[in-house]
Amino acid sequence: MPNTSVGVAAEAAPKSFVGRFFGIITSPKETFRSVVAHPRWFGMLAVTTFIVALCSAAPMFTEAGKEAALDKQVSQMQSFGMQVNDQMYDQMRQRMRFAPYTTAGFIIVLGPIFAVILTGILFAIFNAALGGEASFKQLFAVWSHAAVISSLGQIFTAPLNLARGAVGSATSLAVLLPMIDEGSFLGRLLGMVDLFVVWWVFVLAIGLGVLYRRRTQPIAISLLSFYAVIALAIAVFKSRGGGA
Secondary structure, eight states: OOOOOOGGGTOOOOOOOOHHHHHHOOHHHHHHHHHHHHHOHHHHHHHHHHHHHHHHHGGSSSSHHHHHHHHHHHHHHHHHTOOOOHHHHHHHHHHHGGHHHHHHHHHHHHHHHHHHHHHHHHHIIIITTTTTOOOOHHHHHHHHHHHHHHHHHHHHHHHHHHHOOOOOOOSSSHHHHSOTTTTHHHHHHHHTHHHHHHHHHHHHHHHHHHTTTOOHHHHHHHHHHHHHHHHHHHHHHHHHHHHO
């Protein structure tokens, strides 16, 4: 693997927070050059995590959103073979009044933890296995800035979910192709494919390409293939288990 990012884009000028946030959307490659040269991650991670937490919790401040969240929890439990009796259902319904706060809290606490873990996996792959020389801080900055796309997806989804009294993705292929039975294998598979996740994968691949001086296309194909395997596995599991 070519020598990586110690000197990558060293001449790139630092960008402001606002410049980096919108630059990830409009000109990700140029923005990642600046991020790699000046790896600041805390502000971007904090803001994107807060946006995701707020937008995920927002629909559950409505009664329709709470009902949708409750139905989703029941369906998920049933997909794992659990039986939800009337007593359990009543207890879950009572806890729904805390759902907006617990949802936001879990995202704020667990989001950064998962970010560190997944960045560590990428660090092991690109540095230990493929001989890259990027620092963990640089890689974590790339990951944190790619999260702008995730937060943008939540900003787009939250008003739609508030309007339709729903939770979860509003930009999956299952939502965009309502003529397909969501309980079928194809419907479940399409429900796992979210357009903003695909966009996030491409942006992350661009950042990794800049950081490790590698072509974006092979990285994107690898990440998308991994995403496809996970989506397929979950769809198969839900089809066999009968979960929603």
